[in-house]
Amino acid sequence: xxxxxxxxxxxxxxxxxxxxxxxxxxxxxxxxxxxxxxxxxxxxxxxxxxxxxxxxxxxxxxxxxxxxxxxxxxxxxxxxxxxxxxxxxxxxxxxxxxxxxxxxxxxxxxxxxxxxxxxxxxxxxxxxxxxxxxxxxxxxxxxxxxxxxxxxxxxxxxxxxxxxxxxxxxxxxxxxxxxxxxxxxxxxxxxxxxxxxxxxx
Numbered sequence: 001x002x003x004x005x006x007x008x009x010x011x012x013x014x015x016x017x018x019x020x021x022x023x024x025x026x027x028x029x030x031x032x033x034x035x036x037x038x039x040x041x042x043x044x045x046x047x048x049x050x051x052x053x054x055x056x057x058x059x060x061x062x063x064x065x066x067x068x069x070x071x072x073x074x075x076x077x078x079x080x081x082x083x084x085x086x087x088x089x090x091x092x093x094x095x096x097x098x099x100x101x102x103x104x105x106x107x108x109x110x111x112x113x114x115x116x117x118x119x120x121x122x123x124x125x126x127x128x129x130x131x132x133x134x135x136x137x138x139x140x141x142x143x144x145x146x147x148x149x150x151x152x153x154x155x156x157x158x159x160x161x162x163x164x165x166x167x168x169x170x171x172x173x174x175x176x177x178x179x180x181x182x183x184x185x186x187x188x189x190x191x192x193x194x195x196x197x198x199x200x201x
Contacts, residue, residue: 033164034201036063043078043155043170045195052188053086054101062111062201070116076109076125082133084188091184096140101185105131105151113199121166121199124156131176135185145185149176157197166199 034040041060046053058080066073084101091097109127131151136144152175159168172193179186 036061040201041197041199043195043197045170045193047082047174047189047191047193049189049191050092050187051088052084052098052101052191054082054084054103054188056080056082056193056195070114072113072115074111074113076107076111076127078105078107078109078127078129080105080107082189087188091137091140092187094140094184096137096184098135098137098185098188100136101133101188102135103131103133103189105129107151107153109153115161115166119161120158121161121168122156122158124154126154128152131189133176133185133189137184140184142184145183147180147183147186149179149186151176151190153193155193159197159199161199164200166197168197170195170197 038061039059040062043058043060044056046055048054058078061077063075063077064072065075080103082101082103082105084098087098087101089097107127107129109125111123111125111127113121113123115121129151130148132146132148134144134146153172154174155170155172157168157170159166170193173191174193175190176186
């Protein structure tokens, strides 16, 4: 019995070696020319929430932990700056109006990217992190707000790689959590995200 098992294993090993030798050259993942301590991507977009238009800019640090052929999984770190440029004339549930709104966040995410041989690429990410926002208002019981909250954020993207740089469009959704219900400006943070991205890792 043992001799038959040993012979079977040797025969199978020989077949595997032969098949491997006949297989076309395997592709190996390309090493990034950008060090891990430098940003490897950026995103410019706009959040649309409750009638507010809030442009945002992000840099992205990417720490790859799995890379196999076209597929890459990475830990992403995204510092983000937002500044509202438009909002409704009055608050929905209170008197007064918003005069300015700014937000700063640091998001930690897990992202997936598929890089096809044709040059097309697509991917998605999901993350969370702290966000600090400040707002000024008139005609209400308070003149300003300043709060720390959490931010949940997800985004999908599709684009094309031109040489060492990938460019494309992205759509996502973000929403604060752990917020104070008394906040008047919170409804204008988050919402649908639309924008463009660049990836040069």
